[in-house]
Amino acid sequence: MRSPSASTKVLVYGFGNPGREDDGAGVALAERIRAAALPGVTTDSNYQLNVEDALLLSEHDIVIFADATHNPVDRFSFYRLEPDPSVSFTTHAMSPGAVLALCSQLYGKTPPAYMLEIGGVSFALQEGMTAEGAENVGAAGDFLLELLREPCLDSSLLTWIRHCRNNK
Numbered sequence: 001m002r003s004p005s006a007s008t009k010v011l012v013y014g015f016g017n018p019g020r021e022d023d024g025a026g027v028a029l030a031e032r033i034r035a036a037a038l039p040g041v042t043t044d045s046n047y048q049l050n051v052e053d054a055l056l057l058s059e060h061d062i063v064i065f066a067d068a069t070h071n072p073v074d075r076f077s078f079y080r081l082e083p084d085p086s087v088s089f090t091t092h093a094m095s096p097g098a099v100l101a102l103c104s105q106l107y108g109k110t111p112p113a114y115m116l117e118i119g120g121v122s123f124a125l126q127e128g129m130t131a132e133g134a135e136n137v138g139a140a141g142d143f144l145l146e147l148l149r150e151p152c153l154d155s156s157l158l159t160w161i162r163h164c165r166n167n168k
Helices: 021-036 053-058 096-107 131-149 157-166
Strands: 010-015 041-046 062-069 076-081 113-119
Touching: 010 021, 010 053, 021 041, 021 062, 021 113, 021 131, 041 053, 053 096, 062 096, 062 131, 076 096, 076 131, 096 113, 113 131
Parallel strands: 010 041, 010 062, 062 113
Antiparallel strands: 076 113
């Protein structure tokens, strides 16, 4: 496995609403990654994904989306995304798979994309995360920072994860 190239560009995109307690987990994670100032890693965040984000994805080699989830997870889950061909445009958010499909359709590029779902407890209309939600962001952030700091990054993140985990 090769070491990361100086030209490998990773995007960590956190989305959610920080004004709805744990729904802000993806944004909080993106802020933590941004503060780490890792070479080749950029971050972005917003309340929701939009059509315009397809261009942003096309400018990166690897994309990691981060968002809070109601799904039962043990702190967080991490998995590969595929383009979702059922792209629909509404006044509401697009899914990460829909943005990835649009990126492929408009720009002819489908960067490897991953979803980091962070367990949320409460999504009430209130500023600030719950203690458990904040702990889950911390655990997800530790996981992602460890991966992003590994010297074996290449364009296939799952291969990278397996290789790094098996060689520790």
